[in-house]
Amino acid sequence: MYIPLTLAITKTAAGLSRSLGRGGGGALPGLIADRLDKRLGQKLAAQIPHGVIIVTGTNGKTTTTKMIASALEASGERVLTNRSGSNLRRGVLSSLIDGADRRGKIDATIALFEVDEASLRRVAPELQPRHIVVLNLFRDQLDRYGELDTTAALIGQGIAATRAKVYLNADDPLVASLAKYVASPELVKYFGIEGLPATSTANHQTASDSDRCPVCGTRLKFVRTFYGHIGHYSCPTGDFDRPKPSVAITGVQQADISGTTFTVALDGKRYDGNLPLPGTYNLYNALASVAVCNGLKLEPQQYLPVLAQTTAAFGRVERVELDGKSLYLLLVKNPVGFTQVMETFLLGASKPHVLMLINDGIADGRDVSWLWDVPFEALQPKGAVISVGGVRASDMALRLKYAGITSVARDSIKDSLGQFIAALPDGGVGYILPTYTAMITLRELLAAQTDIQEVMI
Ligand SMILES: [Zn+2]
Known part of the structure; x- marks a missing residue:
């Protein structure tokens, strides 16, 4: 099909979907374009002067x-790129469609x-x-x-x-x-x-x-x-x-x-x-x-x-200084976020001390099976020292066991926090990874003892 016509239909449908509150980005334009012209992506990409990376x-x-x-x-290039999360084929195609005007012209270099x-x-x-x-x-x-x-x-x-x-x-x-x-x-x-x-x-x-x-x-x-x-x-x-x-x-x-x-x-x-x-x-x-x-x-x-000049990909995290020890509080709420926390903080450290606090309140998600989607296996060769706490401590411990990691599990957040801090060496750094409601309990416990500071990472 003629490119401008395919684009006009695709963009109109995406805009309509957005105004109906069904979300217009993501894969929809790519999905529609596929029905109309299988070679649209190829045609759009071919006109970008410095090509595709x-x-x-x-x-x-x-x-x-x-x-x-x-x-x-x-270096002066005009860059067309895709948002994270739309990295499947249709997401990429949608980004190309978004980057083209109704005549099929892409402004990016x-x-x-x-x-x-x-x-x-x-x-x-x-x-x-x-x-x-x-x-x-x-x-x-x-x-x-x-x-x-x-x-x-x-x-x-x-x-x-x-x-x-x-x-x-x-x-x-x-x-x-x-x-x-x-x-x-x-x-x-x-x-x-x-x-x-x-x-x-x-x-x-x-x-x-x-x-x-x-x-x-x-x-x-x-x-x-x-x-x-x-x-x-x-x-x-x-x-x-x-x-x-x-x-x-x-x-x-x-x-x-x-x-x-x-x-x-x-x-x-x-x-x-x-x-x-x-x-x-x-x-x-x-x-x-x-x-x-x-x-x-x-x-x-x-x-x-x-x-x-790279800006923090991670954003705001909280840090606590207690008895000469530093604690980082890193909220975990889904597999992607948990993986990012691991990658940013734990995989680069040698024998990191980690406390994972897993609750299953409504705000946490009642179903904790998502823990199986987090690649904890990567932590195993790091010699990480891991304790777990919270209502679903034993689920977390089981998941870690399958990753070849032995952990100490206690249901009580208060007890696990106390033991964790006591076991940290003087001047040591500890990473605490709570789910949402566990974070609330954790902050209350820590705020009673010291200041919680926000830092940019
Ligand atoms: Zn070989």
Whole structure:
């Protein structure tokens, strides 16, 4: 169908749905457009002068997309991007439709989309991106995707349908193995961390499958791991090694809850950078964005200062100082939020002390089965010290047990808080993750003893 006509119908329907209070964004325009013209996405994407960039992987898509968008905007590009949560094919299509006027003209000079791992297979052939970034592959939403190898193969199919430059995390074995799907070897660029104190040099133990060689299935030998299965590895049979990254963090000068100061090597040259977000996990997101900017031939002197201005993706959190110990209060209310808290605060820390307080009031959600959608497995290799409390403490403890984590469970929030604080070392940092009604009880208990401060993270 003629593009302007398809767009007119699609946009009218989306607007109508919005005015009827049924929500106009999301997947609806994409759904309608699909019925009218299967090639609409392809046609719209093809007219964007500097092409399409796609960011995929289990964790960090939104943060990385935001970092790349800021760098592109600072370099003068007009960026068309999708909101987090609309990263399935129809969501991406809807963003393209939103970005086009009624004549089918897109004003943006470049498009940047985060795309769900399983959707890349369909989105990539359609949009023919010039750049694809793969961040990491973790077990996620077990019911939805099945084995990680299957997810990797789906991403591989998407990559194979393009002639894109592909940026792969060298430190994630399964991601690094995707190079075999790339149209030609000079289109592959690896990013990774060389110089960072390993959080664990011990024999890598994890519930994830990603410790198997993607070539022969032998258990990989990890000489160091930074978090989860992310680290330096090789296959004992000699058929698969961590590739040498051309975009690499070669040194970390300072890393704490406020962020990381680092040195990055880009094709052999070194630059200083600063990222105001905590955690190794975010450092990888920053590195991925640097790799893309480098691939787009932007100037490091231009995008590294932009990276240093990254605003908190997390927002406001509360901190309490008590008996020389610091406590962070981090509300958890759904799998995505819980995962973000873990990623931002816990995965970058070594042996973090964590108290999870799970209630099942109406404001919390009566059904706590959502806890099974949170990838607690990632915490297991961190040596996290975990206690649980609240009405559903035993459900939480059971979920952790399946993730290979032993925890101490007490129903009483007061008792679990008391024990948790007593067990924290002097000067130590504790992370408390309550559901909504548990947070109310927690704040009352803490406010009786000290001040609760709000801080930006
Ligand atoms: Zn092997």
